[in-house]
Amino acid sequence: MATTPAEWLPILAKRLDAPQERIAKNRSYANGNAPMPEMGKNTRDSWKAFQKKARTNYGGLTCQSLGGRMVPNGVRVGTSTTNPAVVAARRVWRDNRLDVVFSDAISNMLTTSVGYLITGVRDGQPIITSEKPEQVITAPDPAQPWRARAALKAWRDPDVGKDYALVWLPGVRQLFSRKSTNDNGTPQPQVAGDWDEDGPAEIHAGGVPVYVLENNDGVAEFEPHIDVIDRANLGKLQRLVVTAMQAFKQRAIKGGLPTQDEDGNDIDWAKVFDPAPGALWDLPDGIDVWESAETDIRPLLEGEKTDARDFAAVTLTPLSVFIPSGENQSAEGAQNANKGEIQKAKNRITRATAPMEGSLLEALRVLGVDDGETVELLWEPPEHISFGEKTLAAKQAKEAGMSARWIKQNIMGMSPDEIDQDESNATSDALLTATLIGAAGGTGNA
Numbered sequence: 001m002a003t004t005p006a007e008w009l010p011i012l013a014k015r016l017d018a019p020q021e022r023i024a025k026n027r028s029y030a031n032g033n034a035p036m037p038e039m040g041k042n043t044r045d046s047w048k049a050f051q052k053k054a055r056t057n058y059g060g061l062t063c064q065s066l067g068g069r070m071v072p073n074g075v076r077v078g079t080s081t082t083n084p085a086v087v088a089a090r091r092v093w094r095d096n097r098l099d100v101v102f103s104d105a106i107s108n109m110l111t112t113s114v115g116y117l118i119t120g121v122r123d124g125q126p127i128i129t130s131e132k133p134e135q136v137i138t139a140p141d142p143a144q145p146w147r148a149r150a151a152l153k154a155w156r157d158p159d160v161g162k163d164y165a166l167v168w169l170p171g172v173r174q175l176f177s178r179k180s181t182n183d184n185g186t187p188q189p190q191v192a193g194d195w196d197e198d199g200p201a202e203i204h205a206g207g208v209p210v211y212v213l214e215n216n217d218g219v220a221e222f223e224p225h226i227d228v229i230d231r232a233n234l235g236k237l238q239r240l241v242v243t244a245m246q247a248f249k250q251r252a253i254k255g256g257l258p259t260q261d262e263d264g265n266d267i268d269w270a271k272v273f274d275p276a277p278g279a280l281w282d283l284p285d286g287i288d289v290w291e292s293a294e295t296d297i298r299p300l301l302e303g304e305k306t307d308a309r310d311f312a313a314v315t316l317t318p319l320s321v322f323i324p325s326g327e328n329q330s331a332e333g334a335q336n337a338n339k340g341e342i343q344k345a346k347n348r349i350t351r352a353t354a355p356m357e358g359s360l361l362e363a364l365r366v367l368g369v370d371d372g373e374t375v376e377l378l379w380e381p382p383e384h385i386s387f388g389e390k391t392l393a394a395k396q397a398k399e400a401g402m403s404a405r406w407i408k409q410n411i412m413g414m415s416p417d418e419i420d421q422d423e424s425n426a427t428s429d430a431l432l433t434a435t436l437i438g439a440a441g442g443t444g445n446a
Helices: 005-017 022-032 047-053 060-069 084-095 100-112 221-249 298-315 331-367 387-399 404-410 417-443
Strands: 072-077 114-122 123-130 138-140 147-158 160-171 173-181 210-214 252-253 288-291 376-378
Touching: 005 138, 005 147, 005 160, 005 173, 022 060, 022 123, 047 221, 060 100, 060 221, 060 298, 060 331, 072 084, 072 331, 072 417, 084 100, 084 123, 084 221, 084 331, 100 114, 100 210, 100 331, 114 138, 114 331, 123 331, 138 221, 138 376, 147 210, 173 288, 210 331, 210 387, 221 298, 331 376, 387 404
Parallel strands: none
Antiparallel strands: 072 376, 114 123, 114 210, 138 147, 147 160, 160 173, 252 288
């Protein structure tokens, strides 16, 4: 069993190299750059350009739609709203722009299957960053996989021409470095290899400050259904080919044309019959022109919609995300269509919450204000996205007897700071109203 950073480095470097191809493939399906259908080894550039038009970003749309229901918006420490830990946690949230950092980590989790958060220290202040799985790997704790018993971050600095590898163990970390290029001048192709110690190991308080957001079953949201995406893209390519062929109908000359004119010169019939708008051809007697008939592409269009429906069904994504034509859909129908995605969002929120809270707790420990109270990450409710949905649900909750603060937090999705500001504004509005009423009453008496 490895016990030092130097012993852990080759183990973690090998693990970091292993999933790179899979991660790159998942990213291609989520950023609109999926492999082109019917790709041949010697395909001409013109055909490649045409193939690019046959890709629909189903994977990216799936992740964006689900990620839109996973919005962290604040932090709570214990039950107090004024203790030092609460104030410090909100400052950490503000200074680190954690709404963006956490959203980036969620995006990595959904699109590649895993995301990472690292809590570091700069000038005595905690720094929480979202890290790409291309650069970070951990040896997870078997009992709590979002915690790490060892971790590695590897990155390249092109300005200085060096690679760096930082290894964390509980209570210790160490930096390693190497040249970015091999002896022959080519870039180092992988993390595994020879590294030099870039200084002695450093002592740091606490455990390994690297936290893992792992998606359900350890796969990207669309990864089990990549075959459906490939099928849909192939169907679109076929439709585009048929449509393009219809734009240039096939024509043929029926009858035997002479190959030479009266003077014995070769006749270039392709030039003579050059198609152009308004072109008229004077054909010899007995010669006719054949033209291909139109092809009905509507079955191909329906097939494309069927593929979209299949993909929506297996990923529990509303069909309107892929086919935005729900003008005639009832409100109840739209709500039912969202149920699967809402339940999926709740599941993913549960999986992402613990490592996010762990990164915040580590930040409080850096500041020395961890008072033992529970750190709780707050989320906007995944059931309600639009303002209309939120206000309708808020009205129903109020009629059911829920408190105004509960409604603001759990339905309107307001952060603790926004709730405090709203309550302060409400107090100011009430005072202003009372002042105006008092002034109006005094004027009436006069």
